[in-house]
Amino acid sequence: xxxxxxxxxxxxxxxxxxxxxxxxxxxxxxxxxxxxxxxxxxxxxxxxxxxxxxxxxxxxxxxxxxxxxxxxxxxxxxxxxxxxxxxxxxxxxxxxxxxxxxxxxxxxxxxxxxxxxxxxxxxxxxxxxxxxxxxxxxxxxxxxxxxxxxxxxxxxxxxxxxxxxxxxxxxxxxxxxxxxxxxxxxxxxxxxxxxxxxxxxxxxxxxxxxxxxxxxxxxxxxxxxxxxxxxxxxxxxxxxxxxxxxxxxxxxxxxxxxxxxxxxxxxxxxxxxxxxxxxxxxxxxxxxxxxxxxxxxxxxxxxxxxxxxxxxxxxxxxxxxxxxxxxxxxxxxxxxxxxxxxxxxxxxxxxxxxxxxxxxxxxxxxxxxxxxxxxxxxxxxxxxxxxxxxxxxxxxxxxxxxxxxxxxxxxxxxxxxxxxxxxxxxxxxxxxxxxxxxxxxxxxxxxxxxxxxxxxxxxxxxxxxxxxxxxxxxxxxxxxxxxxxxxxxxxxxxxxxxxxxxxxxxxxxxxxxxxxxxxxxxxxxxxxxxxxxxxxxxxxxxxxxxxxxxxxxxxxxxxxxxxxxxxxxxxxxxxxxxxxxxxxxxxxxxxxxxxxxxxxxxxxxxxxxxxxxxxxxxxxxxxxxxxxxxxxxxxxxxxxxxxxxxxxxxxxxxxxxxxxxxxxxxxxxxxxxxxxxxxxxxxxxxxxxxxxxxxxxxxxxxxxxxxxxxxxxxxxxxxxxxxxxxxxxxxx
Amino acid sequence: xxxxxxxxxxxxxxxxxxxxxxxxxxxxxxxxxxxxxxxxxxxxxxxxxxxxxxxxxxxxxxxxxxxxxxxxxxxxxxxxxxxxxxxxxxxxxxxxxxxxxxxxxxxxxxxxxxxxxxxxxxxxxxxxxxxxxxxxxxxxxxxxxxxxxxxxxxxxxxxxxxxxxxxxxxxxxxxxxxxxxxxxxxxxxxxxxxxx
Ligand code: FES
Ligand code: FES
Numbered sequence: 001x002x003x004x005x006x007x008x009x010x011x012x013x014x015x016x017x018x019x020x021x022x023x024x025x026x027x028x029x030x031x032x033x034x035x036x037x038x039x040x041x042x043x044x045x046x047x048x049x050x051x052x053x054x055x056x057x058x059x060x061x062x063x064x065x066x067x068x069x070x071x072x073x074x075x076x077x078x079x080x081x082x083x084x085x086x087x088x089x090x091x092x093x094x095x096x097x098x099x100x101x102x103x104x105x106x107x108x109x110x111x112x113x114x115x116x117x118x119x120x121x122x123x124x125x126x127x128x129x130x131x132x133x134x135x136x137x138x139x140x141x142x143x144x145x146x147x148x149x150x151x152x153x154x155x156x157x158x159x160x161x162x163x164x165x166x167x168x169x170x171x172x173x174x175x176x177x178x179x180x181x182x183x184x185x186x187x188x189x190x191x192x193x194x195x196x197x198x199x200x201x202x203x204x205x206x207x208x209x210x211x212x213x214x215x216x217x218x219x220x221x222x223x224x225x226x227x228x229x230x231x232x233x234x235x236x237x238x239x240x241x242x243x244x245x246x247x248x249x250x251x252x253x254x255x256x257x258x259x260x261x262x263x264x265x266x267x268x269x270x271x272x273x274x275x276x277x278x279x280x281x282x283x284x285x286x287x288x289x290x291x292x293x294x295x296x297x298x299x300x301x302x303x304x305x306x307x308x309x310x311x312x313x314x315x316x317x318x319x320x321x322x323x324x325x326x327x328x329x330x331x332x333x334x335x336x337x338x339x340x341x342x343x344x345x346x347x348x349x350x351x352x353x354x355x356x357x358x359x360x361x362x363x364x365x366x367x368x369x370x371x372x373x374x375x376x377x378x379x380x381x382x383x384x385x386x387x388x389x390x391x392x393x394x395x396x397x398x399x400x401x402x403x404x405x406x407x408x409x410x411x412x413x414x415x416x417x418x419x420x421x422x423x424x425x426x427x428x429x430x431x432x433x434x435x436x437x438x439x440x441x442x443x444x445x446x447x448x449x450x451x452x453x454x455x456x457x458x459x460x461x462x463x464x465x466x467x468x469x470x471x472x473x474x475x476x477x478x479x480x481x482x483x484x485x486x487x488x489x490x491x492x493x494x495x496x497x498x499x500x501x502x503x504x505x506x507x508x509x510x511x512x513x514x515x516x517x518x519x520x521x522x523x524x525x526x527x528x529x530x531x532x533x534x535x536x537x538x539x540x541x542x543x544x545x546x547x548x549x550x551x552x553x554x555x556x557x558x559x560x561x562x563x564x565x566x567x568x569x570x571x572x573x574x575x576x577x578x579x580x581x582x583x584x585x586x587x588x589x590x591x592x593x594x595x596x597x598x599x600x601x602x603x604x605x606x607x608x609x610x611x612x613x614x615x616x617x618x619x620x621x622x623x624x625x626x627x628x629x630x631x632x633x634x635x636x637x638x639x640x641x642x643x644x645x646x647x648x649x650x651x652x653x654x655x656x657x658x659x660x661x662x663x664x665x666x667x668x669x670x671x672x673x674x675x676x677x678x679x680x681x682x683x684x685x686x687x688x689x690x691x692x693x694x695x696x697x698x699x700x701x702x703x704x705x706x707x708x709x710x711x712x713x714x715x716x717x718x719x720x721x722x723x724x725x726x727x728x729x730x731x732x
Numbered sequence: 733x734x735x736x737x738x739x740x741x742x743x744x745x746x747x748x749x750x751x752x753x754x755x756x757x758x759x760x761x762x763x764x765x766x767x768x769x770x771x772x773x774x775x776x777x778x779x780x781x782x783x784x785x786x787x788x789x790x791x792x793x794x795x796x797x798x799x800x801x802x803x804x805x806x807x808x809x810x811x812x813x814x815x816x817x818x819x820x821x822x823x824x825x826x827x828x829x830x831x832x833x834x835x836x837x838x839x840x841x842x843x844x845x846x847x848x849x850x851x852x853x854x855x856x857x858x859x860x861x862x863x864x865x866x867x868x869x870x871x872x873x874x875x876x877x878x879x880x881x882x883x884x885x886x887x888x889x890x891x892x893x894x895x896x897x898x899x900x901x902x903x904x905x906x907x908x909x910x911x912x913x914x915x916x917x918x919x920x921x922x923x924x925x926x927x928x
Contacts, residue, residue: 007868014876015864015883017811017851024810106805107796179815179823179877179911228813228877229911261816460875460912631871631914638913663820663909670906674915676898 001473002692005627009484010226010464019226023183025196027254030185031060033247034109035240036099036116037263038091041125041656042332045089045098049117053101058108060251062116063100065089069246075211076237077204082302082335083239084267085212085246091120092302093334094657095266097239102247102255125332125656129273129298134331136296142308142326143342149314149380152321157290161281165357169278169350170723171309171706173298173649173658174271175666176339180228181264186244187254194221197241200230200457201496202489208237209245224487227497230459231639232338235498238268265661269337270649272298272307276350281321286364288319288373293351299328300335307336308343312703313351314380315589316430317373332656338498340639341699344431345706349643349724352427352707356714365409366426366711367399378589387588387688390619391428394595397680398617399426402597411718420601422612423716427704429594433621433695434501435508439492439577442471442513444521446564446571448546450475450482452513455491456506460635461698462628463502469624470507470692474514476543477560484510492575500592500696503624507692508578516574518543524572525563532556580690588688592695594618596640596708602716607728609645609713611673616705617680621695629697630679636701637677642669643702644709645725667725773841780844784809785853795841799833800824802840803850811851811880815909822908825881825888826850832888832907851880854887863887863925872921874912882908886922895926 013019038045050062068086076083084096091098099116103109126133139147158164185196193215199205202222210217227234240257248255259266274297281290293313297306310324339345359366374392377383399405407424408414414422440454452471458464468484475482485491495505522541525533525548533541533548533556542551549557564572599613616637623629646667649658660666686693706724713731714720721730774795782789782802789807800817803809803826815823817836824835827849854861863886866872873879885908889895894904901922902915910918 008871010876011868011873012860014873014879015851015860015867016855017809017880019876020810021813021877023814024804026805026808105794106801107794177911179821179875179909180813181815227875229875231911258814261818261820460873462874627871631874631912631917634916635874635913638915642913662818663816664818668909668911669913669915670909671915671918672902672906674902674913676919677916 001469001479002622002624003626004469006465006469006479006625008462008465008628009468021180021226021228022185022196022198022224023256023258025185027185027187030254030256031102031104031251032106032109033100033102033244033255033257034113035097035243035257035263036101036113037095037266038098040091040120040122041094041127043091043120043122045091046119046121048099050099052117053112053115056108056112056115058104059101059112060104061102061247063247063250064098069250071212071242071246072214073212076208080303081236083242085239085242093267093300093332095263097243100243100247102251127331127651127653127656129275129296129329129331131331134329137328137330139304139306139326139328142306142311145308145311147326148324150323154290154292154321154323157321158279158281158292161289162284163282163358163361165278165280165354165361167278167354167357167722169276169353171274171346171349172724173273174339174647175265175649176231176233177264177663177666177668178229178231178233181259181261182234182238182240182268183258184241184244185254185256186248188248191215192219193245194223195241195245196223198227198234199224200227200235200459200498202455202457202487203493204496205237205241206489209242212242213245222489224457227457227459230497231340232342232498233268235338235496236269261663262661265649265658267334269335271339271342271346272336274307274309274346276309278350278354280354280358282358282362284362286358286362286369286372288317290321291319292322293324295326296329297326298333298336299330300333301330303335304328305336307346309347309350312344312347312430315378316351316428318375318379341431341702344703345643348427348429348704349706352704353710353722356707356711357720367395367404370428371395381589384589387590388621388684388686389593390682390684391593391595393682394593394617394619397682398595398597398615401678401680402615404597411715416601421604421716423600423602423712423714425708425710425712425715426595426597427708427711429596429700429704430591431500431700431703433504433590433592433689434499434582435504435580435690436495436501436582437577437579438494438505438509439575440506440509440513441492441573441575442475442517443571443573444475444517444560446561448481448559448561450477452482452484452510453491454486454494454506454510455488456486456494456502457497458486459497461497461632462625463497465628466503466624467506467510470510471514474511475518477546481546500698504690504694504696505578505580507624507694508690509576511692512576512578513574516576517572520572520574521560521563522548524567525558528566530566531563532558590689592618592620592697592700594700596705598708598712600709600712600716602713602731607731609726611641611675613675615678615680616701617682618697618700619682619684620697620700621684621686621689622693623681624694626681629681632697633679633701634677636699637705638669638674639702640705641674641709643706643724648725778841780841782840782843782848783846784848785850793840795839797840798836799838799840799843800835803835809850809852813877813880815878822885823878823881825884825908827884827888830891832885851883854883861887862928866921866925870917870921870924872917873914878908878910882910882918886925890926895922898923
């Protein structure tokens with residue numbers, strides 16, 4: 001059952017409109033809240049007047065820093081999250097919440113919000129990394145990695161290298177823009193709070209909200225049944241969730257909040273802009289001798305998150321002499337956060353572009369160059385072996401499918417029949433295989449069905465389906481009779497859907513819970529003189545289709561239904577936890593790997609770039625559902641194309657406001673931008689990474705894809721674009 | 733006041749109009765009705781009868797309420813999604829008299845007398861519409877939030893005869909953003925449904 005291309009178990013709910021997202025909860029007497037956000041990037045609220053708003057018919061409350069209940073706005077997790085919850089007059093970023101209007105309807109609240117009069121004592125914001133007021137700092141860490149690293153002696157090796165690449169690459173500020181805007185429905189029952197929240201992790205959310213309101217965690221329930229995409233933006237706790245709870249408390253009714261699309265460019269985070277200085281020293285055959293990767297990442301003035309772009313350079317190739325550094329640059333912006341493959345996505349653009357430049361500088365084929373510098377062990381962890389690494393096969397299978405050997409080595413060598421320039425590009429991909437502790441509960445009922453739960457989130461990854469399959473296999477019950485449920489803090493605690501870790505983390509717990517119930521059923525049979533399995537050994541048994549049988553004599557056995565009925569119980573359950581401490585480093589380095597190949601057609605007159613073909617090959621351990629895995633990879637590849645050609649938050653340097661804060665002017669790919677994507681699933685067995693051999697696949701698809709496109713554009717045009725996105729004018 | 737007569741004239745004003753204009757519209761419905769000139773409506777709630785998925789829904793709404801918010805917040809039909817509320821993403825796509833429209837840009841009162849079809853209205857007696865089935869079969873979604881809009885768009889464009897080739901499907905489906913990036917599978921699904 002694991003690996004089968006089962007159709008999504010929640011597919012029917014999603015295509016009929018029955019799937020209910022957080023804002024679609026409609027508790028009785030629900031009220032609507034709309035957030036008023038700041039129109040300056042830094043300064044103070046000089047005056048705020050909600051009188052007119054409050055006087056509108058249907059308005060229930062107007063909250064400002066003058067009258068909002070006091071809460072602990074610095075208590076959210078993870079890390080040093082500092083929310084802005086109407087506690088003071090300070091404005092730290094554009095579109096910061098400054099007031100909240102609660103009303104009988106969305107329309108009344110929206111109109112009244114426009115009538116809240118705010119005046120500001122604005123200060124002059126620093127709005128770019130090189131603005132006079134921007135401050136560079138040494139971060140304590142780079143997104144849970146050491147900020148700096150060094151091995152060998154870079155300076156002398158680089159100075160002595162016969163071939164040198166020395167370039168700076170830039171990736172822009174990017175906004176997640178899940179199709180479902182952030183939304184929360186909050187309801188109090190006495191001192192107990194229930195939140196229906198668009199979240200990537202209900203337990204993280206519960207912890208933050210409990211801390212902000214000074215409640216015990218047991219007094220907060222967070223429910224997330226369906227999420228319309230997250231990509232990192234719904235991982236951390238954001239202001240609107242706490243504001244919904246605050247408003248609901250105040251008006252004594254349930255309250256719903258949804259962010260406007262423009263406010264999706266506000267305080268919940270984004271991928272920070274990076275400036276990455278790459279220096280590569282190599283011998284004339286292309287062998288790497290030295291590599292330095294120095295990153296400057298956009299940061300806010302009040303929290304520490306930065307993009308860990310250089311981390312990928314520490315482990316992807318065999319290079320003896322290396323330094324990497326990360327610095328944050330603080331200016332007057334909201335705090336960035338995780339966005340699909342934080343670090344690896346932006347870092348791979350720099351590293352894999354620089355590798356392409358080295359290929360042209362040495363005359364070595366880009367793929368051959370990567371094979372020449374292949375490493376079988378992790379140079380960042382003192383040569384520790386990888387739990388598995390099938391990158392060679394990703395290169396080989398991807399290249400064969402793409403026809404990489406047909407690539408002419410010269411640039412600007414080929415044109416289509418209608419005169420477009422043709423270019424081929426490739427890049428490597430990798431993402432760490434993470435895991436954290438998770439638990440699950442499995443129950444087998446006397447009708448032979450099973451119900452399994454774990455408080456995970458399905459943000460589009462296919463968690464409902466994947467964990468149904470894992471549970472079915474462990475239980476020995478057909479998938480049709482297994483129901484898996486998730487997304488509720490009343491369930492066993494699960495890892496959040498982020499960092500490509502949820503499937504590996506939760507699957508191992510679900511598996512253990514399934515095995516535990518199955519063994520309980522077997523033990524009941526063994527102990528029962530009336531059972532054909534009486535006195536038999538567990539090791540001699542098989543479990544399939546809801547029946548236990550002896551391996552050697554399959555006719556001897558009985559069903560779970562028979563065992564439960566004879567025992568006179570309606571069900572048997574087991575709870576299991578798969579523990580994992582991320583800080584304890586095991587004997588292996590754990591990563592998934594892949595390779596991208598892209599063909600672009602570029603109009604020489606207009607500079608427009610069209611993707612013609614894409615082939616991407618990935619090896620990520622055991623694949624739970626090949627159909628959904630392909631979809632996840634495809635989505636990642638689309639994100640890579642988007643990063644290469646489309647996305648860029650463009651800030652107004654005078655005001656600090658992102659000027660393209662909507663889906664018309666903030667470009668993301670539409671259907672016509674994306675050709676057929678060919679995904680190659682490279683088989684891989686990993687006996688070490690975790691008991692089930694699963695590596696996460698949510699993020700690796702994007703890593704390197706931006707560089708594959710940029711490299712193809714160079715091959716087509718001989719123009720090296722080192723600052724994304726590759727807009728037409730950069731090719732003219 | 734006879735709100736039914738009043739509401740049939742399908743002409744709206746914004747709340748910014750002077751109170752005198754509002755007063756005139758509200759106080760003299762019969763007089764305005766007698767002329768063919770468009771009449772005024774609102775800002776008070778008016779009675780409308782919406783026809784959604786073959787069912788009649790009597791509703792009292794302010795004229796400024798969009799079809800999308802009427803469906804989602806008043807009728808409990810949350811299948812149509814709000815992605816931007818600005819006509820930029822297609823998540824709210826529904827069919828009005830068979831034509832694809834953005835429900836966030838359509839006022840509920842403006843659809844009176846028209847047949848609205850949402851994603852909830854496509855299946856027949858528990859049997860999925862071929863486009864819905866094709867979306868499942870081709871895994872044409874991930875988070876599912878753009879999906880109702882994609883499906884309504886696909887139903888519309890197949891009916892319009894615009895699903896002749898992959899290129900045509902890609903072009904005509906480009907008003908529906910899928911941030912999960914399911915485009916390759918969406919094209920496959922629309923193709924499969926169009927040829928079914
Ligand atoms: S919600 Fe209507 S187009 Fe986006
Ligand atoms: S399936 Fe998530 S936006 Fe399309």
